[in-house]
Amino acid sequence: MRRLWIFLTLSVSIAVSRTVAAADWPDGYIVYEESKSPDERYGILVPTYEAWEKDGSLEDTNYFANLKDRRLMGKIQGADYFEHQNHRGLKTIWAPDSSWCVVQYDGRFGFDSISILEPKDSNFIQTEIGKRIDKALATAIWKNEKSHDGEEGSGGDATTYFRIGANRSVQVRASSTTDPKELDPKHCRYGLFFGTFDLRSKKWLNAQAQRLGPEEYDATTFGDIDSDLKDESFQTQDEKAKWLDQQMNAAYTTARLILPSARFAEVKQEQIKWLKQRDAATSMEEKCNLMVARIKTLQELLW
Secondary structure (H helix, E strand, O other), rough: OOEEEEEEEOOOOEEEOOOOOOOOOOOOOOOHHOOOOOOOEEEEEEEEEHHHHHHHHHOOOOOOOOOOOEEEEOOOOOOOOOOOOOOOEEEEEEOOOOOOEEEEEEEEOOEEEEEEEEEEEEEEEEEEOOOHHHHHHHHHHHHOOOOOHHHHHHHHEEEEEEEEEOOOOOEEEEEEEEEOOOOOOOOEEEEEHHHHHHEOOEEEEEEEEEEOHHHHHHHHOOOOOHHHOOOOOOOOOHHHHHHHHHHHHHHHHHHHOOOOOOHHHHHHHHHHHHHHHHHHHHHHHHHHHHHHHHHOOOOHHHH
């Protein structure tokens, strides 16, 4: 399938930042456990299920809080989550020094909003970045056409991956489909976004979106190999090798999509050389170990 690239204008700030005022500690709220910062100073307060049953509007009010001082730092704009809510999600990715985090609110499929939160004195700064990701995906996916219902298409339902970079930056990769239930493959569209957002300037240092074919989309929906291995079990080394081969092909395909052509040409030669090394292995266990190491190398290139 023809691939279409969309390059965002990097000289214009594309995030909306706001300083959010503090408030009193609320009743009926808990600290969302997975939202705590590495130093356990900060976290996100969400309504309990019981509190939401009494007041359904509470799902739109989540708080960023200083947990050690038991002090609210303000409401999170665009929040939509309460404890154990069905078809919704909340995840945070913290900088190692606990000075900022990425917060993503998920809908039934894909994300509803993505923001960066920075504690600042008794308040915090919220910078929204999800709308630009969705817009870039929509532009790439629906360039020169409309969705099958005759309306302008959205960026689809994206699966996101983040990595905290150096100098207050975050690297983002998002694979998107307009048909997450796989009910209408004829009209389905796929896209890939990747870029680096600089928190100091509130700008994308680089950001690109590309239309994908279905096989390319499948190849880009993978996570970290170490984490993925923990979720898998294999009865034999042969079975493990087949699974690892699929993961390596996915990482290699994604590298082809993301890397500049000159750099990928080098990767292709490295891959050919590595394949000879793998084929010379004397045991299946050795082959598997070589494959895990190679997948890690390929995945590092994607950031």
